[in-house]
Amino acid sequence: MATSGTVIKDMYDVGLKPRMIRTLLKEDVPDDKIPFDSPSKLSRIISCIQSHKLLSEPSITDNNKQIERWKSSVDDWITRLLSLISNTTSTPDKCWAGVCLLGVTCQECNADRFLRSYAAWFDKMLTHIQSRGDSQFVKVAACASISDLITRLAGFPNVKKEGVSLAGKVIQPVLKLLNEDSSEAVLEGAIHLLCSIIASFPNTLQRHHESVEAAITSRIFSGKFSVNLMKKLAHCLALLPRSKGDEDSWISAMRKVLLLVNGYLTEIFTGLEEETKWDEAVRLLVPPGEVPPPSLWGQKLLEDTSDKERKRSKLCSISMLMLSCCEMLTNSYPVQVSVPVRSLLALIERVLMVDGSLPPTTSSLVILAEQEFICSELPVLHSYALELLTSVIKGIRSQLLPHAAYIVRLVKEYFKRCELPELRIKVYSITKLLLMSMGIGIAIYLAQEVVNSSIHDLNPILDGASLHANAKSEILVQPFHRKRKHGVAGSLEQLHERIGLEVETSKNCPTAISVKIAALGALETLLTVGGGLRSESWRSKADNLLITIATESCKEGWVSDERKTFLPNESTQACSDLQLAALRALLASLLSPSRVRPPHLAPALELFREGRQEIGTKVSEFCAYALLALDVLIHPRALPLADFPSASSFNEVNHRFPENNTYSVAQKHSNPFSSGMQDTGRGLSDSDDDLYKSWLDSSKETEAPAGKNMTEKPSETLRVQQGRKYSLGWFIRCKKSLEK
Numbered sequence: 001m002a003t004s005g006t007v008i009k010d011m012y013d014v015g016l017k018p019r020m021i022r023t024l025l026k027e028d029v030p031d032d033k034i035p036f037d038s039p040s041k042l043s044r045i046i047s048c049i050q051s052h053k054l055l056s057e058p059s060i061t062d063n064n065k066q067i068e069r070w071k072s073s074v075d076d077w078i079t080r081l082l083s084l085i086s087n088t089t090s091t092p093d094k095c096w097a098g099v100c101l102l103g104v105t106c107q108e109c110n111a112d113r114f115l116r117s118y119a120a121w122f123d124k125m126l127t128h129i130q131s132r133g134d135s136q137f138v139k140v141a142a143c144a145s146i147s148d149l150i151t152r153l154a155g156f157p158n159v160k161k162e163g164v165s166l167a168g169k170v171i172q173p174v175l176k177l178l179n180e181d182s183s184e185a186v187l188e189g190a191i192h193l194l195c196s197i198i199a200s201f202p203n204t205l206q207r208h209h210e211s212v213e214a215a216i217t218s219r220i221f222s223g224k225f226s227v228n229l230m231k232k233l234a235h236c237l238a239l240l241p242r243s244k245g246d247e248d249s250w251i252s253a254m255r256k257v258l259l260l261v262n263g264y265l266t267e268i269f270t271g272l273e274e275e276t277k278w279d280e281a282v283r284l285l286v287p288p289g290e291v292p293p294p295s296l297w298g299q300k301l302l303e304d305t306s307d308k309e310r311k312r313s314k315l316c317s318i319s320m321l322m323l324s325c326c327e328m329l330t331n332s333y334p335v336q337v338s339v340p341v342r343s344l345l346a347l348i349e350r351v352l353m354v355d356g357s358l359p360p361t362t363s364s365l366v367i368l369a370e371q372e373f374i375c376s377e378l379p380v381l382h383s384y385a386l387e388l389l390t391s392v393i394k395g396i397r398s399q400l401l402p403h404a405a406y407i408v409r410l411v412k413e414y415f416k417r418c419e420l421p422e423l424r425i426k427v428y429s430i431t432k433l434l435l436m437s438m439g440i441g442i443a444i445y446l447a448q449e450v451v452n453s454s455i456h457d458l459n460p461i462l463d464g465a466s467l468h469a470n471a472k473s474e475i476l477v478q479p480f481h482r483k484r485k486h487g488v489a490g491s492l493e494q495l496h497e498r499i500g501l502e503v504e505t506s507k508n509c510p511t512a513i514s515v516k517i518a519a520l521g522a523l524e525t526l527l528t529v530g531g532g533l534r535s536e537s538w539r540s541k542a543d544n545l546l547i548t549i550a551t552e553s554c555k556e557g558w559v560s561d562e563r564k565t566f567l568p569n570e571s572t573q574a575c576s577d578l579q580l581a582a583l584r585a586l587l588a589s590l591l592s593p594s595r596v597r598p599p600h601l602a603p604a605l606e607l608f609r610e611g612r613q614e615i616g617t618k619v620s621e622f623c624a625y626a627l628l629a630l631d632v633l634i635h636p637r638a639l640p641l642a643d644f645p646s647a648s649s650f651n652e653v654n655h656r657f658p659e660n661n662t663y664s665v666a667q668k669h670s671n672p673f674s675s676g677m678q679d680t681g682r683g684l685s686d687s688d689d690d691l692y693k694s695w696l697d698s699s700k701e702t703e704a705p706a707g708k709n710m711t712e713k714p715s716e717t718l719r720v721q722q723g724r725k726y727s728l729g730w731f732i733r734c735k736k737s738l739e740k
Contacts, residue, residue: 014058014066018073021054029080029101030094032087042097046104055108074113078105085124092135099125099138103145106152114152115159122149122166129173136183143189146170147196154200167197167204175208178215184229187219191232198239205243213240217297220320223313234320238327245334254328255285256296257321258343263301264314265350272354272374278302281350284343308373315377322347322384329395341403344392345410351385352414354378379420386426393433404442407434412449421512424457428518432525443530450526451538451545454519457511458549513574520549520581524588531592539594546589547600550582550607558614580619583611587626590633601633 008016028045030036049055055077057070084098102121106114128134128142150170153163170193177190194212197204205212216237220230241249262281269277286292295301329339356375389407393400400407411430418424431450434442523542531539558579586607590598598604608630611623 011052014070017052017054018066018069020048020052021073021077024048024054025076025080029077030084030097031080036091036094036097039093042100045101049104049108053108055105055110057110057113074109078102078117081105082121082124085128092138095128096135096138096141099128099141099145103141103148106145106149111156115156118149118153119162119166122146125149126169126173129170129177136186139177140185140189143174143186143193147193150193150196150200160201164201164204167201170197171204171208171212175211175215178212178219184225187225188229188232191216191229191236195232195236195239198236198242202242202245205240209240209243212243213237214297216240217299221297221299221313221317223316230316230320231323234324235327238324238331241328242333247335247337250328250333250337251340254325254340257325258340258347259285259292259301260296260299261318261321261347262350264318265347266302268311268314268318268374269350269354271358272356272371273350273359277350281343281346284346285340311373312377315381319380319384322388326388326391329391339392339396339399341392341396341399344388345403345406348385348389348392349410351381352410352417355417379423382418382423383426386423386430390426390430390433393430393437397437401438404438405445408442408445411446415449415453421515424453424515425518428453428515428522431522435522435525435529440530440533443526444533447526447530447533448538450522451542454523455541455545457515457519458545513578517577517581520546520578520585524581524585527585527588527592531588531594543589543598543600546582546586547603550586551603553579553582554607554611558611558617558619576617576619580622583607583619583622583626587629590630598633601630605630605634 008019024045027034028041055074057074058067081098081102084094085102087095102125106118106121109117125142125146128138129146134142150163150167153159153166156163174190174194177186216233219225220233220237223230225233237253241253243249258281262278262285266278282292292301325344354374356371356378358371389410393407411427411434415427418427431446434446523546527542533539553575586600586604590601590604605627608623608626611619612627614620614623
């Protein structure tokens, strides 16, 4: 039976910490007697240390004995780890475990212990990077643990000088690993350590900048490694200008990348584009009077070659260099720099405008096999070009305004060319980013293209799920007009004609559900940003399309039901995401500023009420939110005073309302955006516009001039004076009643 002094109060008891450490040392952490038979045991040890904060050692508690026990157990812990690392007779797996656990200790121990011991720990781990006899996974663990140590050391400003000194000792061993070792795991560890040094102590690399840059670029140009490692190399290359931290270093690195990419593109796109593209790129990148360098980082800018493997390697290098540009544009930098926006956009356009087709004048220069090879590689190249365009928009922000027209033209042109789902998703994402970053000014020029492209991508839902469209679904699409009655059209052709589905029948192929979701997201953003425009040319198409898509996507039942979904070939999660995207876009359509009452409010409310009945789904949560957001359209919180007639004019306009005036007024103002406007689905009629204009022109004449009798038509004069505070709807109704 345990004594009273060893009883644990609960899992938060401080006395539990040292006991857990000693249990780990006794049962799990290897030594000369305890074998290390399973790497999964290491993850359990690390999880226990991090969850219970076993190495944190608080300096102040109510019980000094507990502090001493905890301190003693952490001392034993570190002694065991250093023994595993230093013992030359230890097996590689035990040494690996000791190095990994020491890296965790650098992160978890308290500040006092770390500052006392970091130098000794660093020396122990550095020997495993420099040693030739250690196994590769021990070197990888040593790189990761030193990275953890340097990262935490950067958080103590008082030891910055010591941190720079320690980081400087790592540069040469890391360069040796980059230049000599061909193992991807070791290279990845070395790159990770190098990035940590640049992020924590960038000045350390200032003297070694050129050698580190050459080592990284040589690995990128080799093209022999996995995509994951190549991306990490590109990330490290983008961080290198921080070692100097001035504007010239950043601009020089960007110019090098752009010149090399354009040079490689000239070789690969021979016969597929105009021959002047290289000259245009050089003219933008090299100042007048200067001669472009013949090579960069040991690579020739222009090289005649027909070797397919060499071209494939250069295409991989182009992709990684463009990714490096993306990192340079989006990562923070110590000083403000001048970005060569025009050169970046020219490079993006150069890549996106090549689709593999042969111009008539150059068709003889490209053989069929080369054309096939280029076409097979273009989707990846286009994807990275779109990523670069996204980074330009994110990184440039306000400086992008002079180039907005160029970007809009490029996006609109590529929308017409692009057909691959992955690329169309990226274009929709770029469109959303443009709308959110530049607002209504860009929406004016992109709106029609977004609507047309969305109709193109969402149309297959109508063709696949609505060929049996009946009168019920037709009524849901029909706008609600108060003064006109329309017959219910039952044919799909009439439905398409009203929505504006201007898509050829040959293009009605199945569209990926992810593309549909992207199209709905773009429409949602467009309506949110630019819905208030005088946009009758596209707004009605978008509104009708969204109510149709939402209705069709939900009419077969919600995805959580056991009933067959509307897209049986898609996964349940994908169908749920599509339903949610359709409902989100529909809500944006209803809430977007408009000059008329939302024509599809009633069927949309019914959809949201049905969706709210589902339990435990994202769709039900959103439908509940949508009903709350739409409540202001159904029950306005405050009715404008302009629509309550004054006592002097009540009798003259009373005949225009039904007997139940209270209900009539409330009904007229169910939408705060449409008070006083004719609900015809097209805003104010032309006669109303002319009437309002004529009223403004004659308002001054209605007021009696000085010295004349003011009592001839008191009610009319009173209305004119009060009308200045009233709404446009009140002006129109009063004027019409007076004319009668």
